[in-house]
Amino acid sequence: MLFGLSGVLALLALPSEPGHRTALLWIAGLDLGVAAVAVLPWWQRWPRPRAAVLGVPAFAVLGLSTWAFGGFAAGTGPFYVLVFVWLGLHFGTTVIYAYAPVSALAYLAPLVATGADAQLLSSTIVLVPVATAVGLVIGRRVRRLEEARAQIAEDEQWRRALMSSLAHDVRTPLTVLHGGIELIDAIDGVDGQHREMLSSMSRQVARLARMSDTLLDVERVSSGALRLRLREVAVAELVDPLRDLPGVGELRTDGDDSLTLTADPDRLEQVLTNLVTNAARHGRPPVELSARVEGDEVVLAVRDHGPGVPPDRRGKLFERFHGTAGGSVGLGLWSSRLLVEAHGGSIAHRPAEPGSVFEVRLPRSRA
Amino acid sequence: MTRIVLAEDDLDLRTLVTRALGARGHEVVAVGDAAEALEACRVHRPALLLLDVGLPGRSGLEVLADLRGQDPGERGGEQSAGNGPRVLLLSGHTADGDVDRGLAGGADGYLPKPFSLRDLVERVESLLA
Numbered sequence: 041m042l043f044g045l046s047g048v049l050a051l052l053a054l055p056s057e058p059g060h061r062t063a064l065l066w067i068a069g070l071d072l073g074v075a076a077v078a079v080l081p082w083w084q085r086w087p088r089p090r091a092a093v094l095g096v097p098a099f100a101v102l103g104l105s106t107w108a109f110g111g112f113a114a115g116t117g118p119f120y121v122l123v124f125v126w127l128g129l130h131f132g133t134t135v136i137y138a139y140a141p142v143s144a145l146a147y148l149a150p151l152v153a154t155g156a157d158a159q160l161l162s163s164t165i166v167l168v169p170v171a172t173a174v175g176l177v178i179g180r181r182v183r184r185l186e187e188a189r190a191q192i193a194e195d196e197q198w199r200r201a202l203m204s205s206l207a208h209d210v211r212t213p214l215t216v217l218h219g220g221i222e223l224i225d226a227i228d229g230v231d232g233q234h235r236e237m238l239s240s241m242s243r244q245v246a247r248l249a250r251m252s253d254t255l256l257d258v259e260r261v262s263s264g265a266l267r268l269r270l271r272e273v274a275v276a277e278l279v280d281p282l283r284d285l286p287g288v289g290e291l292r293t294d295g296d297d298s299l300t301l302t303a304d305p306d307r308l309e310q311v312l313t314n315l316v317t318n319a320a321r322h323g324r325p326p327v328e329l330s331a332r333v334e335g336d337e338v339v340l341a342v343r344d345h346g347p348g349v350p351p352d353r354r355g356k357l358f359e360r361f362h363g364t365a366g367g368s369v370g371l372g373l374w375s376s377r378l379l380v381e382a383h384g385g386s387i388a389h390r391p392a393e394p395g396s397v398f399e400v401r402l403p404r405s406r407a
Numbered sequence: 408m409t410r411i412v413l414a415e416d417d418l419d420l421r422t423l424v425t426r427a428l429g430a431r432g433h434e435v436v437a438v439g440d441a442a443e444a445l446e447a448c449r450v451h452r453p454a455l456l457l458l459d460v461g462l463p464g465r466s467g468l469e470v471l472a473d474l475r476g477q478d479p480g481e482r483g484g485e486q487s488a489g490n491g492p493r494v495l496l497l498s499g500h501t502a503d504g505d506v507d508r509g510l511a512g513g514a515d516g517y518l519p520k521p522f523s524l525r526d527l528v529e530r531v532e533s534l535l536a
Contacts, residue, residue: 208461208499209499211499211519211520211521212417212420212499212520212521213417213419214520214521215420215423215520215521215522216417216419216420216423217521218521218522218523218524219420219423219424219427219523219524220423222427222523222524222525223423223426223427223524245521249521265504
């Protein structure tokens with residue numbers, strides 16, 4: 041841009057400097073030429089080392105300008121820095137060092153040719169190292185950013201692979217485990233103790249399946265691919281499977297569980313499972329689940345009778361990685377919030393005496 | 408006895424499903440990839456194809472497309488002539504879109520993994536009824 045500007049300035053100076061007409065025309069043409077090369081995208085497609093040769097004409101233009109102005113170097117000095125900035129942005133340390141003597145030559149030669157005094161010649165000692173240093177500093181910073189960007193891309197690839205593996209690839213093994221448990225359970229003569237072990241294995245397999253579901257939904261929400269399969273669901277239909285969750289023990293229900301609402305039953309069951317499992321794990325029994333209608337909304341509330349959520353953690357409960365205390369990644373409440381919001385509803389926590397209440401509010405129908 | 412082709416690349420799951428459906432009196436031909444699935448459908452003319460969406464190489468959806476793309480007169484088998492085997496997709500939730508495409512492409516239903524054998528038997532028998 042600066043080269044372009046300086047070309048235009050040279051053209052503007054033509055009427056007032058008729059004596060330097062040829063020199064100004066040369067400068068304007070060369071400056072505009074360098075500016076055009078800089079703007080055109082084709083040189084960026086060149087292999088890196090080859091494109092670096094463009095520095096030679098740039099320094100040549102600067103040298104010619106100094107010479108054309110009869111050894112007046114103050115106007116071209118900043119442009120040397122500019123060329124080194126360009127070199128720093130696009131090329132490595134070797135190229136920058138290689139251009140240090142080239143730039144010194146381009147700066148000094150016209151001064152010597154026009155018989156400049158020693159003071160002006162000595163300014164090379166300042167200008168060339170400063171310009172080179174600017175190029176090196178910028179180059180180093182750009183290289184670091186490029187490395188960081190490559191690292192982020194690699195991490196993202198790893199995260200996706202991990203996510204995909206946890207969410208998708210575990211589903212076949214889980215099916216085999218679950219089926220194996222079912223087949224053994226169907227054998228006559230398995231005693232009560234072993235049957236108990238089988239049912240705890242079955243519950244843990246179901247838990248792993250839910251974790252995989254959560255990861256899948258989180259992935260879908262972040263990629264905007266979550267699609268709800270809505271239908272009319274009775275609250276009772278959602279509540280019944282919750283009674284089999286590990287550690288839930290007594291699950292009291294009150295309110296009207298014959299209520300119906302329009303929802304994706306699998307997703308809503310996942311949300312309630314998260315809430316009930318949290319209540320069982322972090323609170324104390326009994327865990328109560330109630331359903332009621334408020335205006336156009338169905339309110340599903342899960343309450344425990346434990347110590348409650350510490351005040352300092354209440355504000356961030358539904359944020360990613362903040363949902364649960366140590367030992368858990370903290371995706372449960374966050375993913376619950378995402379799923380409830382996908383239904384057009386909301387989820388909130390309020391303290392109770394004793395314990396906590398988590399309320400899910402959902403529109404009764406989605407007409 | 409009803410003949411069922413099971414196309415699933417996981418050997419353990421193949422064994423398990425074969426055993427569970429065998430115990431219900433069905434004859435199960437289990438295969439591990441798309442080419443074998445198409446060949447088994449051609450040779451054995453099953454009433455039902457249990458088709459894993461995520462088969463290696465050519466996917467279950469491509470198998471379905473090939474199967475449904477055949478001349479209707481060539482299908483048949485134990486099912487009423489012209490209808491071809493019924494197809495139940497087994498999906499590892501590879502993508503929701505796959506299931507929708509499968510249903511639009513002529514599958515008769517889908518069962519997401521992990522499924523219980525009880526659910527599988529129920530779905531299979533309701534499709535065969």
